[in-house]
Amino acid sequence: MKYSFLKISIPLLLLIIFMFAVTSEFIQPAPEKKLTIATGSENGNYYKTALEYKKLLEANKIEVTLLNTAGSVENIKLLKEKKADIAFVQNGILDSSETDIEFLANIYYEPLWIFYKNDKYKIDYLIQLISKKISIGEEGSGTKNLSTKLLNDNGITNENSEILTLNTNKSKQMLLDGEIDAMFMVTSHDSPTVKELLENPDINVLSIKRAKAYGQKYNFLEALTLHEGTLDLYKNIPDENINLLSTSANLLSNPNVPEELIRIFLKQVKLVHSKESLFAQENQFPNLLNTTLKINKEAKQYFTHGDTWLESIFPYWIASNIDRLKLLLIPLLTLMFPLFKGVFPLYQWSMRSKIFRWYKTINSIDKQINTAKLDELKKFMEELDKLNIEIQEETKVPLSFMGEYYNLMVHLELIQNKIKNRLNLTQINY
Numbered sequence: 001m002k003y004s005f006l007k008i009s010i011p012l013l014l015l016i017i018f019m020f021a022v023t024s025e026f027i028q029p030a031p032e033k034k035l036t037i038a039t040g041s042e043n044g045n046y047y048k049t050a051l052e053y054k055k056l057l058e059a060n061k062i063e064v065t066l067l068n069t070a071g072s073v074e075n076i077k078l079l080k081e082k083k084a085d086i087a088f089v090q091n092g093i094l095d096s097s098e099t100d101i102e103f104l105a106n107i108y109y110e111p112l113w114i115f116y117k118n119d120k121y122k123i124d125y126l127i128q129l130i131s132k133k134i135s136i137g138e139e140g141s142g143t144k145n146l147s148t149k150l151l152n153d154n155g156i157t158n159e160n161s162e163i164l165t166l167n168t169n170k171s172k173q174m175l176l177d178g179e180i181d182a183m184f185m186v187t188s189h190d191s192p193t194v195k196e197l198l199e200n201p202d203i204n205v206l207s208i209k210r211a212k213a214y215g216q217k218y219n220f221l222e223a224l225t226l227h228e229g230t231l232d233l234y235k236n237i238p239d240e241n242i243n244l245l246s247t248s249a250n251l252l253s254n255p256n257v258p259e260e261l262i263r264i265f266l267k268q269v270k271l272v273h274s275k276e277s278l279f280a281q282e283n284q285f286p287n288l289l290n291t292t293l294k295i296n297k298e299a300k301q302y303f304t305h306g307d308t309w310l311e312s313i314f315p316y317w318i319a320s321n322i323d324r325l326k327l328l329l330i331p332l333l334t335l336m337f338p339l340f341k342g343v344f345p346l347y348q349w350s351m352r353s354k355i356f357r358w359y360k361t362i363n364s365i366d367k368q369i370n371t372a373k374l375d376e377l378k379k380f381m382e383e384l385d386k387l388n389i390e391i392q393e394e395t396k397v398p399l400s401f402m403g404e405y406y407n408l409m410v411h412l413e414l415i416q417n418k419i420k421n422r423l424n425l426t427q428i429n430y
């Protein structure tokens with residue numbers, strides 16, 4: 001019986017292996033677990049945030065390389081040249097005409113801070129910076145891009161003012177030394193430079209009265225209020241409510257990054273940015289709002305539906321590999337269903353074929369009893385006795401087939417009695 005079952009199961013197993021081998025040729029191999037992220041300067045918030053990503057990603061066996069840059073403009077260039085997989089970029093720099101870069105997420109607010117030298121005149125409007133010496137951020141930075149837009153809106157150019165493109169550290173020092181009148185910087189509220197300048201009594205921060213108007217003109221800008229005493233209640237920093245304009249930090253990618261890497265990257269992004277912060281509520285970030293760029297397919301899927309059922313059960317890479325095999329499993333299961341459906345009848349036939357073979361022997365003897373001579377009848381009786389021993393002792397029949405087994409035994413005994421009767425009649429005649 002075991003041999004008969006193996007004759008069925010082994011070919012079936014070989015067929016399954018063959019199907020796996022053929023289908024696997026059409027499955028894309030697992031991606032190389034490497035990511036290159038363009039950040040910003042080592043003193044900036046982009047780099048600080050990227051270090052958090054790096055730590056989490058490396059815990060998931062992904063090799064991460066960080067590229068220090070001048071900022072958003074340079075990061076975009078690295079994405080287009082495929083020298084970076086993912087990059088931090090200030091919202092509003094790119095528009096929908098970009099087709100070779102994809103949007104992954106907004107991750108936090110980036111307020112625009114305009115610091116100016118404290119003098120007897122308080123500045124309430126950007127237009128009051130005309131004729132001043134202003135630093136608007138270094139070349140290649142998002143700060144310069146946004147500052148240029150706002151200054152142009154207020155008619156401030158190099159023709160009526162002195163506009164410099166300096167990095168944050170240089171700008172701060174020149175402002176403190178009185179070498180420039182104002183500086184622009186786009187960064188988080190917890191930037192050490194922001195805190196230092198807010199605490200300095202010789203430096204003021206511009207509270208933008210028309211912040212909401214700028215927000216209506218540029219959909220990537222939002223008006224925020226930094227309330228009095230928010231950063232330090234004891235020192236009362238700031239010492240009045242401040243109207244700020246804020247853009248947001250974006251994560252962008254080039255379209256060639258594998259979906260598995262994008263997804264596990266976004267899982268770490270969510271861990272880092274979903275907490276409540278000074279300007280954002282819990283789970284407000286990351287999000288897909290306020291963008292005209294093409295949204296990455298995997299990012300849209302993840303932020304719309306969250307973790308898959310497999311990801312809620314297995315570690316990510318196990319869930320990912322199972323998901324990759326769905327191309328193989330769907331046609332395989334489709335084919336295997338009728339195969340498995342036919343296995344039980346085939347097994348039944350295999351088991352019954354043994355019983356039917358015994359019936360064939362019994363039936364052959366039964367047909368010869370009436371014409372058999374004495375010696376032949378004795379020979380038949382010996383055959384049936386041996387068959388009886390074989391059936392009872394040498395053959396194991398599953399419980400599900402005991403009905404056929406007992407029917408066989410009854411019929412065997414019937415033929416034995418028939419031979420005995422013929423033997424008695426034959427001996428009397430002799």
